Amino acid sequence: MLAExxxxxxxxxxxxxxxxxxxxxxxxxxxxxxxxxxxxVFRPMGGMVIAFxxxxxxxxxxxxxxxxxxYFRDFFSGEYIGRVFKNTIMISxxxxxxxxxxxxLFALLLNEVSCKKYKSFVQTMSYLPxxxxxxxxxxxxxxxxxxxxxxxxxxxxxxxxEKIYFLTKPEWFRPIxxxxxxxxxxxxxxxVYIAALSGIDQQLYEACRIDGGxxxxxxxxxxxxxxxxxxxxxxxxxIGNILxxxxxxxxxxxxxxxxxxxxxxSTYVYRIGIEQANYSLSTAVSFFNSIVGFILVSIANxxxxxxxxxxxW
Amino acid sequence: MKVSASRVIFNIVNYTVLALIALICVYPIIYVFAASxxxxxxxxMGNVWLFPKGFTLDAYKQIINRDGIWVAYLNSFYYMIFGxxxxxxxxxxxxxxxxxxxxxxxxxxxxxxxxxxxxSAGTIPLYLTFRDYGLLNTRAAIIFGFACGAYxxxxxxxxxxxxxxxxxxxxxxxxxxxxxxxxxxxxPLSLPSLATIGxxxxxxxxxxxxxxxILLTDDSKIPLQxxxxxxxxxxxxxxxxxxxxxxxxxxxxxxxxxMFATMVFAIVPMLVLYPFIQRYFVKxxxxxxxxx
Numbered sequence: 001m002l003a004e005x006x007x008x009x010x011x012x013x014x015x016x017x018x019x020x021x022x023x024x025x026x027x028x029x030x031x032x033x034x035x036x037x038x039x040x041v042f043r044p045m046g047g048m049v050i051a052f053x054x055x056x057x058x059x060x061x062x063x064x065x066x067x068x069x070x071y072f073r074d075f076f077s078g079e080y081i082g083r084v085f086k087n088t089i090m091i092s093x094x095x096x097x098x099x100x101x102x103x104x105l106f107a108l109l110l111n112e113v114s115c116k117k118y119k120s121f122v123q124t125m126s127y128l129p130x131x132x133x134x135x136x137x138x139x140x141x142x143x144x145x146x147x148x149x150x151x152x153x154x155x156x157x158x159x160x161x162e163k164i165y166f167l168t169k170p171e172w173f174r175p176i177x178x179x180x181x182x183x184x185x186x187x188x189x190x191x192v193y194i195a196a197l198s199g200i201d202q203q204l205y206e207a208c209r210i211d212g213g214x215x216x217x218x219x220x221x222x223x224x225x226x227x228x229x230x231x232x233x234x235x236x237x238x239i240g241n242i243l244x245x246x247x248x249x250x251x252x253x254x255x256x257x258x259x260x261x262x263x264x265x266s267t268y269v270y271r272i273g274i275e276q277a278n279y280s281l282s283t284a285v286s287f288f289n290s291i292v293g294f295i296l297v298s299i300a301n302x303x304x305x306x307x308x309x310x311x312x313w
Numbered sequence: 314m315k316v317s318a319s320r321v322i323f324n325i326v327n328y329t330v331l332a333l334i335a336l337i338c339v340y341p342i343i344y345v346f347a348a349s350x351x352x353x354x355x356x357x358m359g360n361v362w363l364f365p366k367g368f369t370l371d372a373y374k375q376i377i378n379r380d381g382i383w384v385a386y387l388n389s390f391y392y393m394i395f396g397x398x399x400x401x402x403x404x405x406x407x408x409x410x411x412x413x414x415x416x417x418x419x420x421x422x423x424x425x426x427x428x429x430x431x432x433s434a435g436t437i438p439l440y441l442t443f444r445d446y447g448l449l450n451t452r453a454a455i456i457f458g459f460a461c462g463a464y465x466x467x468x469x470x471x472x473x474x475x476x477x478x479x480x481x482x483x484x485x486x487x488x489x490x491x492x493x494x495x496x497x498x499x500x501p502l503s504l505p506s507l508a509t510i511g512x513x514x515x516x517x518x519x520x521x522x523x524x525x526x527i528l529l530t531d532d533s534k535i536p537l538q539x540x541x542x543x544x545x546x547x548x549x550x551x552x553x554x555x556x557x558x559x560x561x562x563x564x565x566x567x568x569x570x571x572m573f574a575t576m577v578f579a580i581v582p583m584l585v586l587y588p589f590i591q592r593y594f595v596k597x598x599x600x601x602x603x604x605x
Contacts, residue, residue: 016417020417023413027410033406033407036457041434043442125339127594128342129338136345138545146569186334191595195595215320248523269437274527279441290432297431298431
């Protein structure tokens with residue numbers, strides 16, 4: 001018995017070795033790809049240990065002394081934790097409230113257009129902003145909202161209103177950020193719904209029409225159920241990503257005067273890390289955020305798989 | 314077919330709303346172009362609306378006189394062109410072998426790559442990695458440090474996997490090696506997909522500013538987006554120190570129009586690519602939403 005097993009195992013090993021030998025060119029091809037991932041993706045993941053160390057530039061990662069959970073405690077007892085959590089979640093909620101439903105509405109409106117050319121024209125225009133860089137977008141926002149000579153304030157002035165210096169007003173930050181994101185991403189986000197809409201069987205509409213169903217009935221009984229799985233999936237993904245607010249745009253638009261509403265976990269990580277060079281604290285906060293974010297996305301994916309049979313993985 | 318009155322009204326409203334949305338998407342960009350060709354005085358007074366007012370090339374002349382912006386512009390092209398080439402090469406090298414389900418180790422690697430889409434090391438560990446490699450303030454950091462994106466990788470892998478095995482089989486019977494098959498048969502068949510991810514890479518290379526800003530310190534190496542970022546930040550800092558109305562809006566030269574002109578420089582290459590992007594973009598987004 002044992003001898004037989006050993007023989008089988010050896011045969012398997014031989015077969016595998018000969019397979020690997022046969023595929024040696026494929027492995028050769030993999031080298032640059034793996035090298036990149038090891039050097040620039042997985043090596044930094046190893047570097048996350050500095051969250052548990054008192055990192056010093058001179059000693060390097062390995063020789064810096066361990067401090068356990070000191071930096072996590074610092075963060076959780078620090079003065080900013082309430083602010084950054086609240087802001088992160090508030091910005092995500094704004095995003096969920098506007099950035100989530102409006103692309104669906106846009107796709108539905110486009111779907112009702114019978115003129116193909118008009119439809120593709122509007123769609124093409126709608127995702128143009130997606131290709132404009134964050135810096136240019138931030139530049140536009142800054143210039144349009146400038147206090148004395150910005151287009152918006154000039155308009156307000158002409159309409160007899162009081163000029164507002166929007167970018168220094170904490171209460172304006174979230175609306176500005178949300179609108180900017182909406183402008184950039186609405187067309188892009190709607191693509192997945194437009195695709196789902198085009199996948200709906202046209203015969204269903206035919207059948208509904210024969211039964212005397214009007215446009216509204218068709219929309220409620222055919223269109224909506226047709227894209228429901230997509231809607232649910234995107235919604236769940238959004239919930240899963242609630243802590244992952246990107247900082248690229250925020251750091252271009254916020255300033256100390258608006259930190260109160262604009263400073264999120266990711267901008268805090270950026271600021272204490274890159275600007276104040278407090279590497280260990282910054283890494284601890286982003287480590288915590290990554291772990292919690294990953295758990296949330298995993299849960300969201302699990303639910304999406306259960307509800308819909310579609311998930312991210 | 315008879316069309317009900319309510320339907321006609323709905324159509325009118327719908328077409329109008331959509332026209333408005335299209336306008337809102339494009340208008341800010343048109344405004345930037347118009348303002349960049351206008352006299353500073355007209356822009357500051359809010360007279361520019363759709364077409365340039367007091368047409369002038371002053372802002373562009375100013376840019377020409379600032380060496381920094383030209384160098385940065387060339388740098389942007391450098392990073393976009395070489396970055397995209399490296400991106401494509403590395404992505405192909407990964408996607409082709411890993412599209413073969415029977416390759417030993419392929420499952421583990423694919424899972425690890427998918428994992429990186431949802432879990433990242435964060436800004437500081439990556440920054441310190443560059444520092445440990447001695448890559449701070451080098452062009453190589455930008456080109457090789459971001460050599461592959463997991464999303465584009467999955468896109469290309471999915472495409473490679475969808476090529477019928479028989480196609481490659483035929484080549485192999487003729488004695489072709491794997492690399493020969495990839496270069497002479499698979500890649501020519503994949504041109505639309507390569508164009509798609511190539512454009513995705515080119516756009517993100519062109520528009521990227523964050524890591525260029527973090528890693529590069531020499532003015533001779535920074536791309537246009539970083540220069541523009543400095544202008545934007547200066548602008549908001551500058552405005553902060555200013556009380557309302559204290560600004561003389563009648564002056565002929567201003568930072569604003571220079572900024573608008575710089576923004577035009579940053580936008581134009583994307584507009585040139587846009588017809589191509591447009592052709593592949595929707596397909597690419599849809600492909601990417603297929604489970605990897």
